Amino acid sequence: MSPALHPVVCLGGANVDRKLRVAAPVRPGSSNPVSARETWGGVARNVAENLARCGVPVQLLTAVGQDAAGRALLDDAARCGIDTSAAEVVADALTGSYTAVLNPDGSLHVALAHMDLCEQLTPDWLARHAGRCRSAALVVADLNLPAATLAALVAAAAQAEASPLVLVAVSEAKMVRLPAGLQGVRLLVLNRGELAAWAGTERLADGVARLRAAGVHDVVVTLGEAGLCHTTPAGELIHLAAPAVSPEALVDVTGAGDALAAGLCRGLWRGDVAAQGWSPTCVQALARAARTVQSAATVLPDGDADSDPISLPPIPS
Template identity: 80%
Template sequence: MNPAVRPVVCLGGANVDRKLRVAAPVLPGSSNPVSAQEAFGGVARNVAENLARGGVPVHLLTAVGQDRAGRALLDDAARCGIDTGAVLVVADALTGSYTAVLNPDGSLHLALAHMDLCEQLTPDWLAERSTRCRTAALLVADLNLPAGTLAALVTASVDADAPPLVLVAVSEAKMVRLPARLQGVRLLVLNRGELVAWAGTEAVADGVARLQAAGVQDVVVTLGAKGLCHTGVGGALVFMPAPSVPSEAIVDVTGAGDALAAGLCHGLWSGAVAAQGWSPTCTQALVRAALTVQSAATVVPDADPLSPIPS
């Protein structure tokens, strides 16, 4: 099969996003007026939608409840062009949810994640979908997956015929799920707080060096509005600034990190990273993230920033 038409398989969280934006600074212990918006989210799902809108064939492997929210989530994914044929639908369970309380400027004040269904994405569940995984062009897994499932993915990725594996962190609390041995991981995407939580050091370079010593080939550390660092030749860190976005243009930061991760995955899938290195792909990924914070949508419909950079 031509690698250019093989799909990206995204494994992990899919949920309903509820975004509550306060009208004034939060007053603890009091009722705070908010505006509310509901959309679909989850790291794996958001990455999948960004890729699908960029013209990439995508399969989503996740779990939803047999409820109205789960049906709506799957219908929406299908409209975006995402293959959901192998999604686990669980009876008598609620589809996951992510509730974000946003400050008046659109920055995140507090987030509450109900992702219990992801615990049903076990190694046995993964084994039942092994054919889809083996025939993918790229596997993208978020750390909502149980530790055993992540370990099984990493173990399988060592095989010479296995597709490249990208791991995307989701929170500082879930960094404990990252396997100790990471040989076979093509790319790990995480933010600075998640890196500190895993490595136990504030020094980004030291944390990245420890990840590479554990076996990760490349690491991208996101730094919010500052930009990102990516590993370069010989493991050296390369800093790339984010596009400048005026504070008054920021609408909602939800989904920006997932948009950036999708841009990185697109660069691997398209061959841009192999041809040009990480910097051009990171530039476009940062543009995608900047567009996302300026939109009320978790995933920006315009897919242009995922297009490969002409050589």
């Protein structure tokens, strides 16, 4: 069977996203009028939905509470085409939540994450799903997983014949969960602040060099509206600009990073990266992220970003 016919397995967070958009600049210590919207979220879940909506077979390994939110979350994921048959349903626990307070222009003011259920995703839990991970075309894990589970996952990925492993950062605070040795990590996706938190330096090139010295094969550093940087096989950094999004078109930044990460994973799954290098895949991923910030949805309801109408910047030669 062709590797592209095997599923992508996503491990990590799945939760309720609550988006509160203030009507005027936030006044600390006071009540602020907001508009509110609830959607499904979680980095691993969002990546899985983006992939499923682009026609990629995907399995989600996560934990939800034995509550109405957990049942609804899994039902919705199944409707999107995600295989949730191996998701853990934990009794006497609340499904995780992520509450984003957005500024009037749609940019993020502050976010509050309640992801305690991910602590149930232990190395023993991972061992029960070792067969799924070994048979996957690609394994994608977010850093909501406990440190011990991430260490076990990275160790397994370093073995011969293991499925390629992609790690997606979730916050600066959780960068400490990365193991010291990162051999076996095919790709690490993180933003500039998360890189600085891990590497202890604001110098982008120095931080990426430290990741590669720790064993990471490829690194993509997202830079928000400035685009991203990706590594080359020689260890050089290539900068790609993001498609321009006018302030009037910006609706909600929530989910843009997950859309971009999914685009990168899709390029690996399809073999585009092996055939063409990272730049074409990164351009398509940036386009999907740009479309996401222009939508109220955390994940775009339509599918393939290849037909995106946004005018893309040229790829550096």
